[in-house]
Amino acid sequence: MWFLVITLIVHRPDPVTGAMPSARDRLREVVDSAVLAEELGFDGFGVGERHERPFISSSISSSPPVVLSHVAARTSRIRLFTAVTTLSLLDPVRAYEDYATLDNLSDGRLELIIGKGNGTAQRELFNVTPEDQWERNAESYELFRQIWRQDTITAQPRFRPALHEAEIWPRPFQQPIRVWHGSATSRESVDLAARYGDPLFSVNVTNPIEPYAELVHYYRQRWTDYGHDPALAAVGAGTAGFHVARRSQDATAAYPPVFAGQLAFQRSMGLEPVFPTLEDFIERSSALIGSPEQIVDKVHRYHEQFGHSVLHLHAEAGGLPAGEHRASLELFQAAVAPALRRDLPDPPWPWAPVRPQAASAPEAAPASASAD
Numbered sequence: 001m002w003f004l005v006i007t008l009i010v011h012r013p014d015p016v017t018g019a020m021p022s023a024r025d026r027l028r029e030v031v032d033s034a035v036l037a038e039e040l041g042f043d044g045f046g047v048g049e050r051h052e053r054p055f056i057s058s059s060i061s062s063s064p065p066v067v068l069s070h071v072a073a074r075t076s077r078i079r080l081f082t083a084v085t086t087l088s089l090l091d092p093v094r095a096y097e098d099y100a101t102l103d104n105l106s107d108g109r110l111e112l113i114i115g116k117g118n119g120t121a122q123r124e125l126f127n128v129t130p131e132d133q134w135e136r137n138a139e140s141y142e143l144f145r146q147i148w149r150q151d152t153i154t155a156q157p158r159f160r161p162a163l164h165e166a167e168i169w170p171r172p173f174q175q176p177i178r179v180w181h182g183s184a185t186s187r188e189s190v191d192l193a194a195r196y197g198d199p200l201f202s203v204n205v206t207n208p209i210e211p212y213a214e215l216v217h218y219y220r221q222r223w224t225d226y227g228h229d230p231a232l233a234a235v236g237a238g239t240a241g242f243h244v245a246r247r248s249q250d251a252t253a254a255y256p257p258v259f260a261g262q263l264a265f266q267r268s269m270g271l272e273p274v275f276p277t278l279e280d281f282i283e284r285s286s287a288l289i290g291s292p293e294q295i296v297d298k299v300h301r302y303h304e305q306f307g308h309s310v311l312h313l314h315a316e317a318g319g320l321p322a323g324e325h326r327a328s329l330e331l332f333q334a335a336v337a338p339a340l341r342r343d344l345p346d347p348p349w350p351w352a353p354v355r356p357q358a359a360s361a362p363e364a365a366p367a368s369a370s371a372d
Contacts, residue, residue: 108353
């Protein structure tokens with residue numbers, strides 16, 4: 001099993017101190033988190049993409065290629081993820097140019113997690129409607145992957161101008177790049193991943209395990225329907241929260257400020273919390289809060305449903321003192337990750353730049369296959 005740390009670069013006051021960092025300081029915190037993740041031995045670092053203010057807070061994660069380029073300059077080994085790239089909102093030609101540039105600058109350390117994205121403000125900002133968002137997502141991805149693989153492109157897309165023998169530069173380092181499909185609640189993204197033989201990343205943060213497990217099972221079913229080798233299917237999964245301490249009592253005692261901040265954020269959005277108490281959150285959500293032994297056991301229980309080979313944690317403290325969060329990440333790498341790496345499988349391909357001789361996943365679905 002491989003481990004990522006991911007941030008949406010949420011920009012809001014500290015839930016304990018109330019201090020509001022500047023955008024500059026917040027972005028520098030993110031880069032420092034990536035450097036720390038590499039130092040501690042994590043396998044990947046991810047940056048989300050958002051283009052709206054969710055009520056009491058905002059995300060300044062509107063430009064993942066820029067942030068990850070700076071991370072690439074400060075690191076040398078860790079793989080760089082988007083979490084997610086909202087292709088339904090973007091011109092796939094411009095998105096390709098940004099990410100192919102980053103792929104070269106990082107020596108092929110880039111991996112994309114794509115997703116439709118959500119939120120009324122984001123859709124309005126980019127003139128996307130609820131009715132066409134899924135079609136835009138599929139079309140943008142299909143064009144993006146063609147550009148990545150072909151030196152010249154001729155296409156008649158619906159949502160952007162036609163391309164006729166277009167040459168789009170720079171050519172990428174990886175051929176092809178690995179693209180994960182972020183999955184939250186809908187079958188459309190799951191089917192798109194299965195159709196093209198791409199890995200799936202389950203969000204796995206808002207609800208109990210059942211709806212996410214259902215989508216993962218559907219992914220594996222559709223993967224087989226499209227004629228792909230079941231042994232090549234790969235799944236990643238998120239976590240709703242994270243804090244590990246030597247004693248479970250210490251981990252639980254440290255987490256109330258973080259959980260209180262999450263509850264306040266949900267209620268400010270008019271949402272009824274799915275997990276109303278910390279005890280319920282620890283028991284029924286995907287949060288990994290407790291002793292190393294408890295966390296290993298919980299990941300195993302989720303693996304029984306997902307069969308996942310990649311797991312993400314939160315890059316930042318979210319209300320915990322920075323030193324305490326670092327100690328938690330260090331303990332994860334010392335006492336949790338070795339057990340999970342030993343017991344659970346890695347993805348069915350090397351954790352390295354994708355080059356032609358290493359590409360093993362199917363390039364596209366069989367011509368006879370059709371989507372639901």
